[in-house]
Amino acid sequence: MGKTSTILSTLLVALGAICAVAADDQAENEIVESFVWTLDHTNYSHIISQHKMIVVEFYAPWCGYCQQLEPKYEEAASVLNSHDPPVILAKMDTTIPENAELARNYTHNGVPSIKIFRNGGKTVHDYKGTRETEGIIAYLRKHAGPASLEIKSKEDAASLIDEKKIVVAGIFPELSLEKIQNFTALAEDLRVDYDFVHTSDAKLLPRGGPVDKPTIRLFKPFDELYADFEDFQVEAMQNFIEETSVPIMAILDDNPENQQFVNHFLHSPGDKVFLFVNFSTDVDAFKSKYYDVAVSYKGKEANFLLGDAETGKRALQYFGLDTNQTPLIFVLDMDGSKYVQRHVQPDSLASWLKDYKDGKLKPYLKSQPIPEVNDEPVKVVVAETLEDMVFNSRKDVLLEFYRIGCKYCEEFAPVLDEIALSFEKDPDVLIAKIDGAENDIPRDQFEVQGFPTLYLKSATGRLSRFEGNRTKEAIIEFIQTNRGTPAPSNFVKSDLPVSEQAQTDPVKDEL
Numbered sequence: 001m002g003k004t005s006t007i008l009s010t011l012l013v014a015l016g017a018i019c020a021v022a023a024d025d026q027a028e029n030e031i032v033e034s035f036v037w038t039l040d041h042t043n044y045s046h047i048i049s050q051h052k053m054i055v056v057e058f059y060a061p062w063c064g065y066c067q068q069l070e071p072k073y074e075e076a077a078s079v080l081n082s083h084d085p086p087v088i089l090a091k092m093d094t095t096i097p098e099n100a101e102l103a104r105n106y107t108h109n110g111v112p113s114i115k116i117f118r119n120g121g122k123t124v125h126d127y128k129g130t131r132e133t134e135g136i137i138a139y140l141r142k143h144a145g146p147a148s149l150e151i152k153s154k155e156d157a158a159s160l161i162d163e164k165k166i167v168v169a170g171i172f173p174e175l176s177l178e179k180i181q182n183f184t185a186l187a188e189d190l191r192v193d194y195d196f197v198h199t200s201d202a203k204l205l206p207r208g209g210p211v212d213k214p215t216i217r218l219f220k221p222f223d224e225l226y227a228d229f230e231d232f233q234v235e236a237m238q239n240f241i242e243e244t245s246v247p248i249m250a251i252l253d254d255n256p257e258n259q260q261f262v263n264h265f266l267h268s269p270g271d272k273v274f275l276f277v278n279f280s281t282d283v284d285a286f287k288s289k290y291y292d293v294a295v296s297y298k299g300k301e302a303n304f305l306l307g308d309a310e311t312g313k314r315a316l317q318y319f320g321l322d323t324n325q326t327p328l329i330f331v332l333d334m335d336g337s338k339y340v341q342r343h344v345q346p347d348s349l350a351s352w353l354k355d356y357k358d359g360k361l362k363p364y365l366k367s368q369p370i371p372e373v374n375d376e377p378v379k380v381v382v383a384e385t386l387e388d389m390v391f392n393s394r395k396d397v398l399l400e401f402y403r404i405g406c407k408y409c410e411e412f413a414p415v416l417d418e419i420a421l422s423f424e425k426d427p428d429v430l431i432a433k434i435d436g437a438e439n440d441i442p443r444d445q446f447e448v449q450g451f452p453t454l455y456l457k458s459a460t461g462r463l464s465r466f467e468g469n470r471t472k473e474a475i476i477e478f479i480q481t482n483r484g485t486p487a488p489s490n491f492v493k494s495d496l497p498v499s500e501q502a503q504t505d506p507v508k509d510e511l
């Protein structure tokens, strides 16, 4: 997974109501009578392969959001069971180890994760409806029907084109089989993100003029309100829809109708600019100035979001920022670098962004405070001291990346202490640790896919990653073998084989 996609998944966790997947938790007992089918590793593939459409909730019994969803999902299942044809809702407990393996592909962003499997599992879509009973029913009813609905009258148009959503209309004044096929294929593919309709008569549609050849018309509740497109190549239509549906300024607040546009913003390519202000006090002072700035960057690979500090609290925390630093502007660029200005004023938004674009700003690092006392055998490194203590030190530095609450890190802590003690008399060696969840790690230097991860930065600047079994002996040998300063003369290199890679807790547990 790339750097930005890791950040993206974490942001989705931070902004949405989902639990990050934890490694070791207990399953609980099941309820007995239910319209929701229970799938497990013994029958999952078979059941999915037999259905044209089946909805599966991947869940963990310990996750509070899953518990909240359960009665609503159950009620929706009982109603949808008598839909014609019935819509099947199923669930799978991801804490059962054999299930976890199967579920892994569907729980990157955490649980609950609801997926719609179609055509025997050949296509899989995210469920993007609400988590309320009525919302689940309405959403799945619609998704059990055709991907695009036909508009034959003004009444159809009024009921099918939801003024609060993005609706893509295919207008076919003449019969063009291939264009209709392409449009239908696209509608199948993107139906969970957008509503699709088609008609032969543009006059029935709420906005836009008549057309004389097949046209895609996208309706949206913001900015220019509709846009037309005439190229029916599948990729071109998809790009048009994705670009046109990112608002000039997405709004993040507690209005659930805005969430879909926040998602389009998060998935958009390019730099992402976030302005967090307190919506109950500061929004008026910022909104129009920020909007003007956003307009001036339109089409320049930057997308803009205006967020309420309270709603965006967890996203701010994830980046090591705080609501009391708002009004705050923040850029996440395409490489995953971050830039921030706390307590920004409405009149300085434009000049700050210009400085950013001109490359005049220094990236912002999330860092714990520099510890005042650092006299334990294992020294504490934070993002702000990484350069000095590790890269610029002329020592051989063994650096552990750990995270609070990680089981393997806790097991390893006493071993690391012993290693530090055994090097206490060696002035050239430093044993250190950094909390990889609370500090930004330069990902171009260190590949940290789980905790704990160990690296040696030799006195000559070479980085080596420890891949062996985390025993005291193996690590001491690793240090002695890879160090840049002379090893003590009594060190004898043994011929211990390098063992298979030790277990780690996944990084994405960090929220």
Ligand SMILES: *[C@@H]1O[C@H](CO)[C@@H](O)[C@H](O)[C@H]1NC(C)=O
Pocket (backbone or CB within 6 Å): 037, 038, 039, 040, 042, 043, 047
């Ligand atoms: C799948 O197998 C599990 C375990 O045997 C069982 O409890 C469940 O009812 C089965 N699901 C279906 C839909 O048959």
Ligand SMILES: *[C@@H]1O[C@H](CO)[C@@H](O)[C@H](O)[C@H]1NC(C)=O
Pocket (backbone or CB within 6 Å): 101, 102, 103, 105
């Ligand atoms: C998970 O996804 C990968 C890549 O798309 C695929 O090869 C693999 O079979 C999938 N695993 C399961 C259990 O579906």
Ligand SMILES: *[C@@H]1O[C@H](CO)[C@@H](O)[C@H](O)[C@H]1NC(C)=O
Pocket (backbone or CB within 6 Å): 178, 179, 182, 231, 232, 233, 234, 235
């Ligand atoms: C339909 O889509 C395919 C794939 O993008 C494309 O090659 C073809 O030209 C499209 N047909 C029309 C009529 O645009």
Ligand SMILES: *[C@@H]1O[C@H](CO)[C@@H](O)[C@H](O)[C@H]1NC(C)=O
Pocket (backbone or CB within 6 Å): 278, 279, 280, 281, 309, 310, 323, 324
């Ligand atoms: C926003 O402002 C209101 C009114 O001053 C205050 O009560 C609230 O705590 C503020 N919210 C945040 C997230 O700072």
Ligand SMILES: *[C@@H]1O[C@H](CO)[C@@H](O)[C@H](O)[C@H]1NC(C)=O
Pocket (backbone or CB within 6 Å): 469, 470, 471, 499, 500
């Ligand atoms: C790794 O170390 C553990 C004890 O710490 C030991 O049980 C295991 O056999 C070792 N594995 C290898 C491959 O050396």
